[in-house]
Amino acid sequence: MEFSPFNSVVKLCLQGMAMEENGKPEEASRLFLQAWNEATEDLEKFLSAHFVARCQKNTAEQLQWLETALQFALKINNDTVKSAFPALYSKIAKCYEDLNKPDKTKEYNELSASFNDTPSDKGPFYHGTKADLQVGDSLIAGGNSNYQTGLKMNHIYFTAIVSGAGLAASLAKSDAPERVYIVEPTGAFENDPNVTNKKFPGNPTRSYRSESPLKIVGEVIDWEKAAAAEVQKWREKIDGNKGEIIN
Known part of the structure; x- marks a missing residue:
């Protein structure tokens, strides 16, 4: 699927972000989880898992959701998601750092640094x-x-x-x-x-x-x-x- 702001799952994510901006984290978390539960396409799953991850207060649970988002991003692996990989790997590395796992921290920091931020998109x-x-x-x-x-x-x-x-x-x-x-x-x-x-x-x-x-x-x-x-x-x-x- 192509990204669209009019997609129902994307709309839920946008509503969740609006709740965050209005200082309503619990409502934001509910909307992001609803987006995850309604997602059927890989891109929808990737986006909603990313937002559910940032609502987690527990590092292990945040890591689990980030790794779920990564799994779907790797399945897609096209120009829609390629630019997300550096930040995604960096966030996973930070979770491993907080969990005192230096080998994993180093692995994911290196993965983050390995990406060239020049777009590879060929169009049209x-x-x-x-x-x-x-x-x-x-x-x-x-x-x-x-x-x-x-x-x-x-x-x-x-x-x-x-x-x-x-x-x-x-x-x-x-x-x-x-x-x-x-x-x-x-x-x-x-x-x-x-x-x-x-x-x-x-x-x-x-x-x-x-x-x-x-x-x-x-x-x-x-x-x-x-x-x-x-x-x-x-x-x-x-x-x-x-x-x-x-x-």
């Missing part, structure tokens, strides 16, 4: 916007942010999930039609630091950014669009977000 890649562009045009950095007024972006952003690009298009500040373009990076790119290992482990949205232009090579004509009510919720969440954008 997409960019969502309301700009009317043509195949052969280039998208360049320096545009206005849709998420923070007055901010000029130093990078151009894109994703390997078409529905994610579609959501970005729907959130763009314009009344023009939503467009999702198929793009090719013309230079190096990195995991988007605004989402990677922030709310969710790793970069499950497969969101990236580059200082180099993106070349438009096609357009997606039809994609599964989010309901208007869901888009409005995202707009309200963005408007209420006080965090700084890593630019």
Whole structure:
């Protein structure tokens, strides 16, 4: 499965995070466990186990849930979860350190350090916007942010999930039609630091950014669009977000 903020298990995790932010850890724990119990796909199991783990007060139980999350991540082992491995291994190492198991601590710290944080994703890649562009045009950095007024972006952003690009298009500040373009990076790119290992482990949205232009090579004509009510919720969440954008 592809990551989607509209997936029922992902929604439960988001609700749990909101409870944590509101100082309601018991309610958060209940929602994360509900997400685990309702999860059927490997990605759902990985994400929910990760959140259940961080609610555990006992180190041994936290380790058990982290290792469960790792098992599902290893089963998936694709670009949806690869960026989560360094932090996941590091958290497991910390549990072993707290349990006074130096050999295991060393093993998992070395596993964490062995990962290169350069994305290996081969795409295809997409960019969502309301700009009317043509195949052969280039998208360049320096545009206005849709998420923070007055901010000029130093990078151009894109994703390997078409529905994610579609959501970005729907959130763009314009009344023009939503467009999702198929793009090719013309230079190096990195995991988007605004989402990677922030709310969710790793970069499950497969969101990236580059200082180099993106070349438009096609357009997606039809994609599964989010309901208007869901888009409005995202707009309200963005408007209420006080965090700084890593630019």
